[in-house]
Amino acid sequence: MRHSQEEHTYSGTGHYEENDQTRWFVLRDGDVVVEIPLGRFDPELVDLKADARYDVTVLDENSEDLQTDIAIIGHREHVDWNDAIDEAHSSFQQLPRISTAGKVVFNRSICSVHHIKMEKRNVEVAYGMLAHSKAESYCSAHYPNFRDYAVGGCIVGDAKSTSIYVCPKCVEECNNSQLSVRFTRSRIKLVMPLRGVGLKATDVRRSETAATVLICNWCRFIAALQDCIV
Numbered sequence: 001m002r003h004s005q006e007e008h009t010y011s012g013t014g015h016y017e018e019n020d021q022t023r024w025f026v027l028r029d030g031d032v033v034v035e036i037p038l039g040r041f042d043p044e045l046v047d048l049k050a051d052a053r054y055d056v057t058v059l060d061e062n063s064e065d066l067q068t069d070i071a072i073i074g075h076r077e078h079v080d081w082n083d084a085i086d087e088a089h090s091s092f093q094q095l096p097r098i099s100t101a102g103k104v105v106f107n108r109s110i111c112s113v114h115h116i117k118m119e120k121r122n123v124e125v126a127y128g129m130l131a132h133s134k135a136e137s138y139c140s141a142h143y144p145n146f147r148d149y150a151v152g153g154c155i156v157g158d159a160k161s162t163s164i165y166v167c168p169k170c171v172e173e174c175n176n177s178q179l180s181v182r183f184t185r186s187r188i189k190l191v192m193p194l195r196g197v198g199l200k201a202t203d204v205r206r207s208e209t210a211a212t213v214l215i216c217n218w219c220r221f222i223a224a225l226q227d228c229i230v
Contacts, residue, residue, distance in 0.1 A: 004060045007096065010034045010073075011055045014048060022081045027054060034058070035072040035084065036095065045069065045098075045106060052100055059094040064125050064162035065150035069095040069108060111145050111167035118145060118165035125152040125159050138177065143170035 012027035012034070025036040025048045034056050038045055048054065058071045073091045078084040098106040111118050126149045132140065139146050145167035152159070 003062055003091075003093075007057055007059050009055050009057045011053065013051060013053050015050050017077065019080050026077055027056065031075055033074050033077055035074070035078060037070065037072070037081070047105070048098070049100075054105075055099045056095070057097040057099075059096050060091065061094055062092070063094050064152060064157070064159040065164050066153050067147075067151050068164070071095045109165055111165075111170060113143060113145070114167055114169040116167065116169060118167045120163055121148070121166050122161050122163050123147075123149050123166075125150045125157070125162055127152040127154070127156045129154055135177075139170075139174040142177075143167070143174045146170040146174040 010027065010029040010032055012029045014025050014027040017024045017026050017035075023038045025038055025045070027034050036045065036048075036056070038048075056071060058073060063070070070092050071094075072078070072084050073093055074084075074087060074089060076087075078087060078090070084090050094108075095106075096108045097104060109118055109120070110116065130151065145165060147164070148166060148171075150162045150164050
């Protein structure tokens, strides 16, 4: 599906839907259904009120960062996450803003911890299964917008860089915390064959376990199998 790279705002009264995989905040604007997956990375999204009216602004553009908040635009409510992915007419779009009664309650460019305007930076897309150090896991939990890289997923794609928001205060406090000085990321870089032939993992650090390699290869096998079926 091609993306227009334009913003559009949908307005409606929201409600919650929940299943074993995903908790959604859902609203309707005419025949358009907007579904927002919750429990991801921004606490403001958890505070949306059922039966309240919201204006949801989406950006019709794909993101190379898996941790970018998204909304699913379609014409029906989906049963679960897999149903949304399989739906040919669903569009996964970025979620810049949500407002209600003229007040912005979620803004992707504002840090959820420090409530300051973040910097939009062009960063490397990191592929593979990321193995975080104890220090980086601590910072992810307390200073979530410190990352200087985008999470590209287990399968190596074409994109080498993309834009994300980085909070300078998160970076500063992360670097000053007693658990961290500098971070190193260990990740498995994968070579993804077009049709799933010759599965292998390269650049695997000795500290990575065989189980991690197996999981990442399994992800690649499933993706390749789906590609063959299509």
